[in-house]
Amino acid sequence: MMYTDWFYWLFVLVAVVTYHLVPQRVRPWVLFASGVAFYYNFAGAYLFLLLAEVVIAIIVVKSAAKWGRRWIYPAGILTAILVLGYFKYTNMMLDTLHNLFGFIHQPFLPKAEQIVLPLGISYFTFELIHYLVERKRGTLPGHRPEGLLSFIFFFPTMVAGPIKQFQTFHSQLTARFHVDHLLVGVIRIGIGLFKKLVLAGSIDILAQPVYSASGIAGADTGGLWISLIAYTFVIYFDFSGYSDIAIGTARLFGIVLPENFRFPYLARSIAEFWNRWHISLGSWLTRYVYFPLGGSRVSAPRVYFNLMATMTVSGLWHGAAWNFVVWGMFHGVMLCVHRFYVKKLKPALKPVPKWLKPVTVTVAILITFFGVTISRVFFILPIADGWDLMLRLLGMR
Template identity: 60%
Template sequence: MFYSDWLYWLFIAFVCSSYYLLPGKIRPLLIVAAGANFYGYYAGPLLMLLITEACLIGWAAAFISRRTKRWFFAGVIAGAALVLIYYKYNELLLQPVLNLFSFFNKPYLPRADQVVLPLGISYFTFELIHYLVEKKKENLPEHRFTDFLAFVFFFPTLFAGPIKQFEKYFPQLRSRFEWANMRSGLVLIATGLFKKLVLAGTLDILAQPLYAKEGMAAEQTLMLWAALVAYTFVIYFDFSGYSDIAIGTARLFGIVLPPNFRNPYLSRNIAEFWNRWHVSLGAWLTKYIYFPLGGSRLAEHRTYINLMLTMTVSGLWHGAAWHFVVWGMFHGAMLCIYRFYVKRLKGRSSIPFLSPAFTALAVVFTFFCVTISRIFFVMPISEGWKFSLKLLGLENSI
């Protein structure tokens, strides 16, 4: 990945030093040029897709306000979503439909195995949708088109987030140089590299049985449990490490992005876990999926449906495969169970919920549930089911 490429760090040094030497009005242009070069270097010709989509969305957004016709606004949102669906979910959603109408397959549209997934498309699509929605609500400060492009092409977060919010990002584009930002940025980058290269890299050795069916069948139950727990930490150290690198790099430019992970494995319940895990994605899903569906304002059964739908979208966002849907629904079900417990059972129990013993037990139980869910994050459904049986010692079931 690019963080292990010495050219990436040389690129950061050059862009960062140039950034502070330029007047504030010119900085967005530097960010756009740097982001375009960065994306083009790693994604090649797909850079034109990002440029075209960003320009079209920016042009359409210029006409969007509270008075904009709903059909126009919905059409622009749908257009951004359809680009994501076509490139990321072609095989999962579109190809089965196209197979029913074979005359659409060729030469008009390429098959799923011919479609190249653009790097970071899930992240920049969610940022574009955020921008459009907040523009419709008139929540965005006055800005120029180049400021919008600088938001889209900000290279530290271009590939894997965190998902930015324009109204918080834009005012910082003209921040003054501060040594405190440099120090904290470098510390975050070093921390992220240690998480990814040392912790995640070391633990990944223990997680190897999860990646191969043959290895899974050969290992004993205890070793498979160890591999699953190791993989749970690999995901955390790898992704939070990347987030630290991205947030630290942004800090070098004087742009402060909020933490994307807040010790999620110390959560006492699944709702708290999702307030600590991939925070920028959770905030986006809550604001643009859960709340528009009605959130918790409607009847209780509708709240459960909204939770399930939101987490299903979360699963699909993570990957274009049905096992990600199962993973998302698993978390949705856990959130529903926890909500039912809080609403109906918690007040009737005599357990001292604030006691240290109960808190420790709650943390362990939440971690256990999250760990079990990782099975369907990393494996296809059939293999995940076999792995689950193996964990229970049902060796003859594989």
């Protein structure tokens, strides 16, 4: 793990000090150079894939500006999607076809082990798509090529986000250094390390039974619930801990990143949960998937379809396996049920007395937490094993 390596933090120190010592016009190049060094160290030759994608994006923007051919933007976006699809989903598709037909693994097709997922490809692909879409819409400020290079190669967010917005990021490259950034950054990094190394690491011991079919078979229902709830907190502390470290490291550069978690397990509905959990991904999906499909401005059946489609994309983004698709659709169903309740059932209910609201809020939090927790069975395990675990948890097997 890079966060336990002293050399990584020495690298951060050198990058931060250099960034603040050079003239403002050179800062983007410092971020780009440090990102190149970081990515090559952890991903090797895949650095050149990322560089090629960024160069293509720059060519797309230049070509569209020079010749006024706006169709070039969709072509650039499709290129980024196809690259992501090849590296992330080819194995999934080949395995699926092989399981269905039994003859798909032929010599002319790549073997699964020959297709390795480049580090952080899901994150930098979504940022490239964001950049190209907003350039097409004309919402981005004027900038030189190094502006995009520094945005994509900003190493604190390259591995697991948060997913940035170019407008906000680029405007902060000229900010002056303040001691407050240093203090907040160090504290935030410390909180993140505590979450990942102490909390997630300790609780993970309780979560072990739900990681495999053999573990599930050897535990009783009560033990499985304890294990699944433990996993729910492990994934929160681990992921939010990483976000804290990324946000804290960015503050050392004087850059404020978007928050990614806001106490999600206190959400009172599944819709509120997605406004508190992996916020930068939820915002991206809303802006570039849900709204283009029509959002909530269309008929009720279409809204439900849009919710299901958006969450299916979310599931696929999280992992290249069918259990992640099921997990995403599970959340889509919960969002549809919540919308039906808000639009159709809730208006017909009597207002809750003021003295009873704390109870209803607590019940709502518990129901939401139950839905989020039970959905994790398909996040951890293949579909068949996840289904078996769910039946065990519900006392049906």
